[in-house]
Amino acid sequence: MEFFDKVGKAALGSRLRLMTAVVTDDAAKIYELYGVDFMPKWFPVFYTLAEEREITITEIANEIGHSQPSVSKIIQEMTVAGLVQESLKTDDKRKNNVVLSEKGLLIWKNVQLQLQDVDKAIEGIISEAKHNLWAALEEWDFLLQQKSLLKRVNEQKKQRESQKVEIVEYKPEYHEAFRSLNVEWISTYFEMEEADYKALDNPDEYILNKGGKIFVALYQNEPVGVCALIKMNNPEYDYEMAKMAVSPKAQGKSIGWLLGQAIVNSARELGAKKIYLESNTILKPAINLYYKLGFEKVYGLETPYKRCNIQMELVVS
Structure with a gap:
């Protein structure tokens, strides 16, 4: 049809x-x-009853992948039509077992012949078609169970929007954004601490002049994310990744991932062998991001932050 040719794959559901x-x-x-x-809408329930003979509404719903209220409604309709009745054999009153009635069993005999003819008719279409729709549906069903269409579209949205994000190095004009973005997220989950104020109020003194870097994520020329690479005075670690913050209004654009990559790449260019970070396990998206970047858990280092309950490191290859 011309409409579907014009709209394309976005009209999959409508088609x-x-x-x-x-x-x-x-x-x-x-x-x-x-x-x-x-x-026709009765068929999955009817077929299940014909095969199972006696089964609960919940078991039918699980078997055919429908909701229990949907199956209950169909059972009610089939009961009114005289095809289904409650089982009188079970002694367990907590179970609402249902079975096909005599009329339902009689119809099942006719339906079995019908199914044979329908099956052969479908086979005929498959043989005439270039693509096997039945096999494709099974494959699509499997793939959508692995990752839903919603999740796939969301990934594409993130990828498209992330292409509009620009990662730049810190300039004095970004000081307020560096401070305010960090204060916003820290205050949302924890309390600001002395070490926070030192780094955020004086980034030149505590980060940049000591050989560190700060990266800023710009979306439509607005600072919406920041992250720092801080030089460490530690024999095991060269730098710490810290002060990562992304504006809530800009989340979902892979900004944390882009900032993390900029930090890792910068550390690599500076000759770092290991990067260290501190965080808290209630920040699940952040922890998942760190694992995705390649960080692994470590233990035992002293920390100036009360909120820290997880420490991680990345071996820079």
Whole structure:
């Protein structure tokens, strides 16, 4: 159709719904063809009952991947149609077991013949088609279970927006952003400490003049993220990655990842062998980012921060 050719793959859901509507409309007519008074949407529940003979609504929902309220509604409709009844065999009153009625079992005999013809008809379409839709649906279902369409689209959104992010080195004009962004996130989760004030109020004295660096993330020319590489006076570690902060309004654009990469690359250029950092485990997105950058847990170093409960290192290759 011209509309779908114009819109492209973004209209996948609409195209599938249209095809579903066409197939469902034919399915209703197929039941009429076999003299079966039956609604197509009942089929997964009906088939499960025919195979299992006696089963609870919850078990049916789990079996066919539908919600329990949806299955309950279908069971009610099928009960009114005389196809389903409660089981009288079970003694467990807590279980609402249902079975096909005599009418339901009679219809099942007709449906079995119908299924044979439908199966052969579908095989005929597969043989005529260039692509095997049935096999493709199974493959797509597996892939979407591994990673949903929502997550995939979100990744693309992040990637597109991250391309508009520019990582630049610190200038005096960015001092207020460096300070305010850090104060904002620290105050959200913890309390500002003496070591924070020293570094944030005097970045030249405590970071830059000692051989460190500060990087600033700009989005649409606005400072929205910062991170520092601080020279350490430690025989084991050359630099510390610290004071990373991203504005809440700019999250979801991979800014932390871009800042982290800038820090690691800069440390590598400066000849560093190991980078150290301190954090807190309640900051799960940050901890995941550090692991993604290649950091691993270490123990035992003294820290000036009360909030620190995890220490990590990265061996710079």
